[in-house]
Amino acid sequence: MKIRTSLTLKNTAATAAVFLICLTAIYLVSEHTRSKTFFHTLESEAITKAHLFLQNQVDARIMQEIHLNNRNFIDEVEVAVYTTGFRMLYHDAVQNDIIKEDSAMISRILQDRSIEFYVGDYQGIGMLYAFDGDNYIVTAAAYDRYGHDNLAKMRTTLGILFIIGVFLLFVTGYLLARAALQPIRGIVREAGAVTASHIDRRLPVKNAKDELGELALAFNALLSRLETSFNAQKTFVSNVSHELRTPLAALIAELDLALQKERNEEEYRKAIHHALQDAARMTKLIDGLLNLAKADYRQEQIKMEAIRLDELLLDVRALLLRAHPDYRIELLFEREEDDDRMITVEGNLYLLTIAISNLIENNCKYSEDHTSCVHISYWDEWAILRFSDSGSGMSEEELHNLFTLFYRGEQESMAEGHGIGMALAQKIVQLHHGEIAAHSEPGQGTTFIVELPHI
Structure with missing residues (x-):
């Protein structure tokens, strides 16, 4: 009905x-x-x-x-x-x-x-x-x-009046309901015209103060979020396709070249080594995308626990030094904590490990001496981490796009990357109700500041 x-x-x-x-x-x-x-x-x-x-x-x-x-x-x-x-x-x-x-x-x-x-x-x-x-x-x-x-005449009269009244009520109610719901029919028509190819269309809002106006505004806000998500998805797919195409093309070319003629053992080893490097790059890219997807989960879907940041930093430092012995990672406490809770946060150990690893690794990769200096402090309700390097710094444009997915700056020749790490770190910090910012000037290095609410 x-x-x-x-x-x-x-x-x-x-x-x-x-x-x-x-x-x-x-x-x-x-x-x-x-x-x-x-x-x-x-x-x-x-x-x-x-x-x-x-x-x-x-x-x-x-x-x-x-x-x-x-x-x-x-x-x-x-x-x-x-x-x-x-x-x-x-x-x-x-x-x-x-x-x-x-x-x-x-x-x-x-x-x-x-x-x-x-x-x-x-x-x-x-x-x-x-x-x-x-x-x-x-x-x-x-x-x-x-x-x-x-009284008998009155009963008859009242009965006739009741029947006529009910009929008039039905007709009047039907006409009023049709008039009242007419804007909804317009909304339905406009909503039906919204498709993947016309997701930029919006519902008309005649009176923003009535219920139908509020409904149209809420639906338009939903369409705006969907449009943003849809465009981000298209951009994401395009970027992923582009990022995977390069190592795949290199891998195919390397293997094709190896099959064109008979080669000695050393040449085969060299071809296999190059193929493995390309495969490793793809694996790293896919791992980054998977971690990015996990960072998009809602907080209630992620297991949270109390994590001491000093212990987490020591674990990350050991992990990175095993993989990159040439890295130098310094941990400095700016003030002695009166209470362990000042540097303890409620978070997901896996995701915070990824975020901190990305920030330290970014310092080390873009610094000539491969050094990252991490300062730990706290203020008011925030635990504060500062990640500093002595690299060549970044321009205003690079700072502006630093946390954009798949963005790689002018220094990409200094280190391999896919433009995922910083965007992933930002998502993880925001998931933990924290804030992240970067400060840099050309020739003076870069400092990342992460603020997380302590327990």
Whole structure:
């Protein structure tokens, strides 16, 4: 079921229920008013006839004849007069006797002085009537045909009004729902036009302050993020293809050259060595891409633990020196820590090892003496690491693009690289709610500053 139909039906049902309650209340109030009014009419008729019989002493047979004649045209009130000892003095129609008075009723009238009751569809009253120092009991009963006929007409009228009202409610609700949902149909059309080739399209926002405007803005923000992600993915695939093409082409050329003619053992060894170098470069590139993918995980998907940065730096230093004995890595504590927690962070050991390794290795690769000087300190809620080298430094353009994926600066001839390390380090630091920055000037070396929140 469409939202438009659902809203129309629900709105119609809710409003119809309220409408029905109101009409029912009107009918019940009318019925109550009719009943009370007719009881007053009975009381007036009872007093009038008792007055005629007792005070004016109108002959009982004349009054009975008038009552009998009137019954043929109107619903005449049947009145009876009794003494307090339950002796009947007058009755309009003994043979009819609607009320059928008994001693219990007489006792109630004597006790309450006035009562109202129903006898089937007939309404009746009983009351004490005082005349000439004596009390008399007067009863009266009749059927309110006029009142009930009016109520029947009211029921019919209210029923017709209810049916017409529900129909009008449905039609009005349908038209209003269609008008209210018209902008959504436009949003659906525009959203359907967004494809991979037209991901730059956006939904129109007519009123940013209403719910549909907020929905369109939220959807446009989602499209912007998707466009950024989509473009980044295209760039990533293009760069990966380019980066893999070079070592693959070199590997194929090397192997093809080796197969063109018979060679001696030394030449074969040399060809295999070059092929292994190309394969190692591809392996390193693929490892970097895998680590980059892991750094894109959400924090809740990564195992976190308390890590002491001084111990981590010692482990990374040992790891790098085993792989590169010519590297020199100096660790310096700028201030003695009063509490181990000042240099302890909540993080993932594997990812932080990669980030710190990349930063130290970057120092060593682009420094003529292959030296990296790492300073450890803390301030306020941050543990601070500074990675410095004595290399030739970087230009403004290189600093600006340093953390861009696959970017390689003007010094790439000094060391092999794929432009992944710095982008990966930045992602890992940001994943740990930290900050990373680089400071460099041509001829004065480069310093990386990493700030991580300590526990």
